[in-house]
Amino acid sequence: MTRVLHLVPSADSTAYRGQVRALRERGVDCATLAVPGAHVPGERTRRPRDYLVHAARAVRAAGDDFDLVHANQGIVAPTALATPGLPAVVSLWGTDLYGRLGPVSRGCARRAAATVVMSERMARDLGADALVVPHGVDTDSFSPRDPTAARAAVGWRDDERHVLFPYSPARPAKDFPRARRVVDAARGRIDADVALQVLTDASHDEMPTYLNAADALLLTSTHEGSPNAVKEALACNLPVVATPVGDVPERLDGVSPGGVADTDRGLARLLADALSERERSNGRERVAHLDRDWTARRLERLYREVADG
Incomplete structure (x- = not known):
């Protein structure tokens, strides 16, 4: 041993x-x-x-x-x-x-x-x-669930689009100001109310419910390695919109809706597309082996x- x-x-x-x-x-x-x-x-x-x-x-x-x-x-x-x-x-x-x-x-x-x-x-x-x-990734715990039931469980309105930012705004590398700009720009592109949900105090056991309740995960980091939040979101078939950091471009290759972009405009466009359709992604197949x-x-x-x- x-x-x-x-x-x-x-x-x-x-x-x-x-x-x-x-x-x-x-x-x-x-x-x-x-x-x-x-x-x-x-x-x-x-x-x-x-x-x-x-x-x-x-x-x-x-x-x-x-x-x-x-x-x-x-x-x-x-x-x-x-x-x-x-x-x-x-x-x-x-x-x-x-x-x-x-x-x-x-x-x-x-x-x-x-x-x-x-x-x-x-x-x-x-x-x-x-x-x-x-x-x-704990692919047993992080798996697709009914989004409406998940939103009811966490107390989010079902008639809003929910963008999840699962990091502390105090962490500079996560670039929360950019996330806020991107969500503001996406609001102007769709005919629906959009809520930016900043999640800093949820336990890891609660995260699968939040990921299934959200309509998209937004990652605006300046650098990453292999962010677990992205892989866990994909395991729940949650659309992910992100900057091209770490292994995120590889993980999001072939996943729709969602994607990577360098600019605020590109991120806002991808986010608006994901929110307007309110469809789940095919992300789980990209991380099932991980x-x-x-x-x-x-x-x-x-x-x-x-x-x-």
Whole structure:
């Protein structure tokens, strides 16, 4: 059995928790070491001392007979590389490559025993050997349901068109001002009331209902890796309109209604088309193979290769 010490900024990440659950189902022994403290975009962030405490704990844990250490996100990659006696796998999720910590993430990725990225675009931009393994989707929970019943469940009017923006407006990379501009422009193109639904406090268990209640998901990010919200929306056959970031163009290829566009005008046109028809998409067929077991199988194989040297 492969034993893996997972380093992660927050153990509350639904993508991370789903990944570990699938790995354990395949027999991988996973231990999680999260950075202490809490990070809330636009409100508070962790202190340097929190990362020093995390690094000290990782050094102590390294003596507990693990086969390797896996840094989930670039911000904890330096700690993985400093963990004595263990080969390091580094996973980059998106912002850690394209944001202000990009140089650190790139440097760590080149020193790691193996690097995992979320999309082919990230692999090209990294400029180093990397395995593309996007986070998997819980395709059992995220599946098509009756939209009218879903809207009743979340308290949304059935006679409005609902555009879902499932991120905090305080996160600059998600570009909420642009989302608001695009929705305003789309309103002028259709004969219906349009509501922009900003969702920041729903639990992951509630998300399938919201995705089925919405008429479209809007992603206006400046950069991404492989956004789970897009894949989960597609699994529910929800139309997605997005900027061409990360692996989104690949995921939306052949999906209708919805699509990608570079300009506000193009995004508004795609959004208006999706809202005016109020049709579900054929997105589920594009992500049906990306379940969590698919991801776990690839990581399990990588772990064996790294552990065997």
